[in-house]
Amino acid sequence: MRILQITQSKYYNNEDLLKKTGGVEIYLNNICKLLKKQGYHSSILAPGSRKSINKNIIRIKSSQKSKLMLLISSLIKKKDFCYNIFSLVKFLIKERNNFDIYSIHSHTYLDAPIIIFFLRIILRKNVVVTIHGLNEYSTKNIYILQDMLFWRLVAWFSCLISNKVIFISLADKNKLKKMFTPNFYKKFYWIPNSINTDTKKRKNQNYIKKYFTFIGDLSSGAKGFDLFIKIMVKLHKDFKYRIPVLVLGSGPLESLLLKNKDKLEIKYLRYIKHDEISKVYNQTKVFFLTSKSEGLPTTILEAMLFKVPIIATDIPATRQIIIDGYNGFLFPPNKPEIGIIKLKKILNNNKLRIRIINNGRKIVERNYSWENNFKKILMVYNSIY
Numbered sequence: 001m002r003i004l005q006i007t008q009s010k011y012y013n014n015e016d017l018l019k020k021t022g023g024v025e026i027y028l029n030n031i032c033k034l035l036k037k038q039g040y041h042s043s044i045l046a047p048g049s050r051k052s053i054n055k056n057i058i059r060i061k062s063s064q065k066s067k068l069m070l071l072i073s074s075l076i077k078k079k080d081f082c083y084n085i086f087s088l089v090k091f092l093i094k095e096r097n098n099f100d101i102y103s104i105h106s107h108t109y110l111d112a113p114i115i116i117f118f119l120r121i122i123l124r125k126n127v128v129v130t131i132h133g134l135n136e137y138s139t140k141n142i143y144i145l146q147d148m149l150f151w152r153l154v155a156w157f158s159c160l161i162s163n164k165v166i167f168i169s170l171a172d173k174n175k176l177k178k179m180f181t182p183n184f185y186k187k188f189y190w191i192p193n194s195i196n197t198d199t200k201k202r203k204n205q206n207y208i209k210k211y212f213t214f215i216g217d218l219s220s221g222a223k224g225f226d227l228f229i230k231i232m233v234k235l236h237k238d239f240k241y242r243i244p245v246l247v248l249g250s251g252p253l254e255s256l257l258l259k260n261k262d263k264l265e266i267k268y269l270r271y272i273k274h275d276e277i278s279k280v281y282n283q284t285k286v287f288f289l290t291s292k293s294e295g296l297p298t299t300i301l302e303a304m305l306f307k308v309p310i311i312a313t314d315i316p317a318t319r320q321i322i323i324d325g326y327n328g329f330l331f332p333p334n335k336p337e338i339g340i341i342k343l344k345k346i347l348n349n350n351k352l353r354i355r356i357i358n359n360g361r362k363i364v365e366r367n368y369s370w371e372n373n374f375k376k377i378l379m380v381y382n383s384i385y
Contacts, residue, residue, distance in 0.1 A: 001385050003035065003042045004099040008111055012046030012057055024105055024132055026274055026298065027193065032056060034374045043099075045091075060088050085114060096123055101381055103128045104158070113157050120161045126384045129162040131155060133295025133317075134172050152176070159184075163384045166377065168193050168295045171316030191376045192320075193296040197305060197369040207282040209308075211246035211267060212343075214288050215280070215299045218251030224290035224313065224333065225249075229256045231288070231336045231343075236263040238340070248272060248280055281306035286346060289318065292333055296320065300328075301368050304360035309346050309353055311339050321368075327359040 005028050012025070028044055035042040048059035088111070102119050104112055104127060112129075119125040134155060156179045159165045167173035170190045177185060212232060216223040235243045242265040247257065250270045257266050272280065281287070287303040287310050294317035301321070303310050310328035312318040322328040329346070331339035346353050 001040045001101065001381065002099045003040065003101045003103055003381065004045055004095075005031065005042060005103045005105065006045045006115060007105045008047065009105075010047055012044065012048055012059065023298065027132070028105065030194070030196070030370055031374070031377065034370065035378075038378065058091075060084065060091055085111065088115065089118060092118065092123065096125070099125075100385055101126045101128060103130060103381075104162070105130045105132060113154055116158050116162055120163075127162045128164045128166060128380060128384070129158050130166040130168065131159075131172055131176075131295075132168050133293065134169075134175065152179075156180075159188075163187065164189065164380050166191050166380060169317050170320050172295065189376070189380055191373050191380075192368055193298055193301065194368050194370040194373040195298060195301045195305060195364065197365050197371070207279070209283060209285045211244045211284050212286050212288060213246040213248070213280065213284040213308075214290070215248045216289075216291070218247070218249050218253040218256070220253060222291055222293040223249075223251075224292050225251065225253050226256065227290040227313070227333065227336060228288050229253075229260060231290070231339055233260055233263055234336065234340055235343070244285075246280065246283060277302060278306065281308050284308045286311060286343060288339075289313065290333070291315065291317075294318065301364050304328075304357075304364045307357040307361055309356050310360065311343055311346075313339075321363070325356075327356055327363055329356075 007024060007028060009024055032042045032044060043056045043058055045058045045060065092115075102115075102125055104116055116127055116129065119127050134152060152175070155176060159176060159180070164187050166189050167176075168191070170192070173188055173190050177188065212235075214225065214228045216225065218225045220226040232243050232245055242263060244265040244267070246267045246269070248269045248271075257264070257268055267283075269280070281303055284303070284306075285308075287299070287308045289297055289300055289310065289312040291297065291313055292315065294315060296317055300310055300312065300318065304321075304327065310322065312322060312328060312330055313333045314324075314330035315333070318330060322330055324330045329339075329342035331342060346356070
């Protein structure tokens, strides 16, 4: 069985950056490693112009050189292409006999439905779509609501013509199920994001757990970095000392760190290699996830594995993992004061903290290990091979 994993991630155009990122890239790298161990061939197709030093990564030039696709993007208001579609189609035709299954990851670029249509309808190939997140969050902004509707329709079309659909988030699966008749349900699978739960990779290395930690894009959009800073500044007012925070990521709101340096004791890391991520969690006292939208956040699973208590916004993705008060705490995104109250509970009650972190690790090891969930993905591939 030969599988081509197709992603829209632009991180694959930079080998050094790829080692330091997360999300879909880490997911794909794990899938390919596990397939190789089973004796299967799996390559990653990604946009980019630079030649990869990894033989399993194939790059097709991006869309900037295509005037037609730039025109289409402008007509649909900021919807973007990642690939040069003409170059991509040429590649797929040329390599059509070299792959048995095409696995398309996510749908948040206009390439996805075009790729799926071409593979399924024109080349008559087997296609699996993996939805990593619908990128939806509660808002009253009419333009954002229109954007959400557009991408839900794109996801609906992608699911309609593909052979099988894997959802990382159970909430996303349930949303899209409402757009289909029951006859389509049988090709929908919920297989959650997973992590390597190997105990050998949990070494503490005698770090002091002192930081309140944020990992992700430093933006006010889906990741809610501004909300994290707001909570930390409020803690400073309550506790009357500089709050130790560890921030891993980069983005347009990086200036908030400089602006609040008198209130926060900041350790800032723009990037870190993923195989060194244990250093971050081993220095973390409490992990914060302040996202407004997620697929199924790997960071929460990793924090649980390293026995770090979690405080997260109450959104469908976090509700899927965290039972409030059992293995972490949830608070409404528009009520940060509730998050602060729950943080103080963890800080002031050591028995509660120990119970929460122990429950968290048990849940991760039972439900979110690659060892278990890879078998389910392989079952999906074998069902159409």
